[in-house]
Amino acid sequence: MTESNVLFFQLIRDFLTIYLPKQKSASAHTIKSYKIVLNLFIDYTKEALSCPITEIQFEVITRSHIEGFLEWLENHRGCSISTRNQRLASLRSFYSYAAGRDITLVSYFQEIEKIPLKQLEKSREIKHFSEEVLKVILGIPNQQNKREFRNLFFMILLYDTGARNQELLHIRLKDMNIKAKEPYVILFGKGRKTRLVPLMAKTVEHYEKYLRIYHSDSIDDDFLFYTLRKGNKGSMSPDNTEKFIKRYGQLAQETNHHVPENLHPHMFRHSRSIHLYRNGMSLPLLSEWLGHSQLESTLVYAYADTKMKQEAIAKATSALNPIKTAQVSVNWQEDEETIKKLYGLI
Secondary structure, eight states: OOHHHHHHHHHHHHIIIIIIIIISOOOHHHHHHHHHHHHHHHHHHHHHTTOOGGGOOGGGOOHHHHHHHHHHHHHTSOOOHHHHHHHHHHHHHHHHHHHHHOGGGHHHHHHHHTSOOOOOOTTOOOOOOOHHHHHHHHTSSOTTBHHHHHHHHHHHHHHHHTOOHHHHHHOBGGGEEOSSSSOEEEEEOGGGOEEEEEOOHHHHHHHHHHHHHHOTTOOTTSBSSEEEETTEEEEOOHHHHHHHHHHHHHHHHTTOTTSOTTOOHHHHHHHHHHHHHHTTOOHHHHHHHHTOSOOOSOSSOOSSOHHHHHHHHHHHSOTTOHHHHOOOOOOOBOOOOOOOOOTTOO
16 A cells, blocks of 8 residues: 555544544434445445555546546436435545645645535426335335345335435334334434334334344344344445345336336335325424424424324325235245445444
8 A cells, every 4th residue: 555545544534533523523324424425435436447445545536536426326326416415515525624634635625626516406306106106116025035025124114104214224123112002113313303203003013023033132222224244233324225225126117117217215205205195194294204393302202292193194094005905924045145344434
């Protein structure tokens, strides 16, 4: 490794382990988001420049290279314009930090600052799918396979709760309250706000099956959805869930052309919201259920209590909705996952 290469990775390490947590008091979720972006950028740089990791340094990363990365995110990974802009903002933050640490890097920061955020279409349509399409999507995973059953349960919970992708990945076993009279899950949203979201009876049934497969020896503090790294259970990455949901969307399109292109986790949130609204849930309650309103940091009460939400959601979910009618079949074969080690950024 050259001196320039060492400097590049030392600044990444200090940015993630010192600047963000100790100087900016960033949350664990925020730090993880930066790690994901930097890992994506490093992977892209290796491929685009045919450059081994030991040769990556500020000198080889030009403005046009970063612009190519942003185009790759949008065109090849199916990222939205909003996600593309967030990735650029993350890289800007890192470059700003690096320039503050080493004056010779100021010119690189100035170049990335010149890259504009991409403008969102003012009348952008919210992409969503129907309940019929949902049934097709949920029918794709092979329930006889351990990992695919996990993926199925993830999508069911994603739709039932209307949660953001990261909110679902943040859930620990202690946040699942299925013993309550009205089962619910505690979600941690933006700004570290919490909200209580009721669970449909069929979702609880899937959850209990999932527990027997994935959490026979777990503790309450373990992540609900995890990957194993050297025997330790760590939170699953958003990149992982985005990949398998996109793949199921592509397979579902083969039997139903109404399945949206580039299916992604947030479409489940949009679709569940539209289905509830069209079936009678009021906008104020829907706004609170989604975590759009100002919520108190409490696990006991919210603006609408759990029972009220449960009754409203149960009433607004039609009897034909696959989340009520789907059958659970569990007879999986062992299928261990291969976890990629991300250059010391995990």
